[in-house]
Amino acid sequence: MRIFLIFLVGTIVLVLLGGIIYFVSSGSSFNFFKKTNVSISDNSFTTVIPGKLIVLTNTPFEPMEYLDEKGNLVGFDIDLINTIGKKLGLEVTIEQKDWDLMFELVKEHKVDLAISGITATQERGKDFNFSIPYLNSGQVVIVESTNPKTILNSSDLEAKKILVQKNTTGAIVAKEAKGNVVELDEIGESAIQELVSHNADAIVIDYVVGAKFVKDHKEIKLVGSQLTDEYYGILFPLSEKRLVSAVDRVIREMKENGELDAIKKLWIE
Template sequence: MMLLLMVVIMSACGQEQTTGAGSEPSPSSESGGAEKKVIVLGTSADYAPYEFHKSINGKDTIVGFDIEIAKAIAADMGAELKIEDMDFDGLLMALSTDKVDFVISGLTPTEERKKNVDFTDIYYYAEQAVLVRADEGESIASLDNLSGKQVGVQKSSIQEGIAQDIQGAKLTSLAKIPELILELQTGRVDALILEKPVAQQYVKNQEGLVVANVKIDQAEDEGGSAIAVKKGNQDLVDQINSTLEKLKTSGDIDRFVIEANEMLGE
């Protein structure tokens, strides 16, 4: 059952309620109050260009192409979007315990995850990449070269599973990507495994980092991002899939990706 919060907007208070997504409150009714649905998004806003923090007009704002998709979903439902930012490894638990209605966070619909939550159609595909310090770039030509090295990954991520399969690699699993970047820059880890768009953004914005020339083969369930909803909520899956199909057909998802990358460069 989808968790839907009902917000009562009292005209006597003379206040409008808005969210970090910038959606507009519903108008007050003649009786002095109006009900408006609120749908709650769970995300881990440390994964640019998918979702990240940016100061806009002096206000810390969560942005990214996943967030634009979430806004479109809320708009199609006639709901106000509320964003809950949390550690990546806590997202699916928050979904299962009704703390959020849906999760968008560059999430891959693996068979293991499907045991606990339901997924929409894939909305975006990205390759995996190995991020290293520039002076190590030429020495890492395959995943085998990471044997004996300290490899950083985000906790509970697809990349953690990839690293676990590298014979002899030693893992550092952390909740936040910026923490992993610091570990790499300070030499506490030798390489990171990230989705390629994320790795490329750090190369663009952080000196001394490069994407190694490594091809990472992926199983069928290790590619693509989808949106997670609580197990058994097929109605919400269908509603979101309808929005995703519209966004794909119109080219809006591609536009969201381009705009998110442009925001990172501003």
Template sequence: MKRCTVVLLTLLLVSASLFAAGTKEQAIGGDSSLDKVMSKGQFVMGLDDNFPPMGFRNEKGEIVGFDVDLAKEVTKRMGVTLKLQPIDWNAKEQELNTGNIDCIWNGFTITEERKQAMTFTAPYIHNAQVVVVRDDSPYTTLASLSGKSVGYQAGSSASSAIDASPDFKKSIKTFIEFKENLTGLMDLEIGGIDALVVDVTVANDNIKRSGKAFRILTEELAPEDYGIGFRKGDQKLADAVWSQLLAMKADGTLAKISTTWFGSDITVVGK
């Protein structure tokens, strides 16, 4: 009787081990994100279509931008069609998790909080949160904005940068949220706010293309990196996109696209 019990326990343990191994193997091989995109022949890119130069609408109403050009080339090489899907930036994670989009690719800052909720590629551009003021204003440092009003885009990493700078945050009299950075810049221009916290790439592009009298404070609020965000666990799709960016880096395509938008290759892919 004892021998039968020992044999039965041994069989149960072996079965449990095999089941656990199979479950683990299934979990590892259960990522069908790339297969789904390839089978439907379409890659849906979620973006803010008011975020120049990464993604925005030109005078014809077409969505253009640096990230758009990158995605077009990546999907062309993958052999799938690119669908540009404008989203509410404040609801971007929901859009991703419900399957409305395959990724968030639009000057999307990598943060520890976001890394817990989704799968990211490595950084492809270094960025920073900076403060923009009117050129005729007296503000030259972060400290000089004490008691003033400062704007930022809702749901953006500007909010995180402000939270990570408690002394600066405490010194500001009023913070104002805007749905889009361009709206915030317009409010800054007419004096509705004293300053705007925004990505340096956006600030430089706006000043260059608009010719408006804005100035960027030399003190950065926070350095950061741009990455492409996918649903948590969609590693195969993320890897496929990243492999194409590496290939574009190697053959000079990435540098060519970057130079078109920024005047030089500012990307950090493969570095």
């Protein structure tokens, strides 16, 4: 009997341990902030104003959201949320707000959501709900097109002159790579010219911004793969579940039918 009990207890422990291992290994990196348990087939949701989707964004963050020459609000996020609203049968109203105020208004549930190139993090997940990720905008390396220093990945950045924007993930990544880091107030045309003139070896920057630079400047290019994973998600009040579920369903649909890739190609690639 004692041997049987020992065997039984051991079996139970192994089963429980196996379940824990499976749960950890199979879980998405987004499970820590994905709080909605509503079935994605459930179409019942409410918005702050019935029939409307009140959206906040913060500009400028080209190519995600910014004002064009005519003063129109355009960009990747703008096309995405307008498409989502249309598929949900909602009239979309987008308001521009200060970055901190945007978070405050969403937290207080005075609006439905915010979309503004917002990185979904564990810390933010304590106070907000997020959609499933719609874009990975980790750090990337940009070099001059001929790539004279043959920089192919992060290990090649050591001792190289690297331009970054101060107080960003790019600055952290470049320093960890032991590069000769030059921190600038912003990465713009002047930084690109430094690269083209061979006065700098590389730029480390967010993928969405870097890809847009490369799209507009044939004399530079991206090399290697993304150095980090930084996923953008749509921001919702922590208590919101059904609207999140509905938006998630649309994002999945857009991923599957190619609509999301089409928006990405238009604005980024």
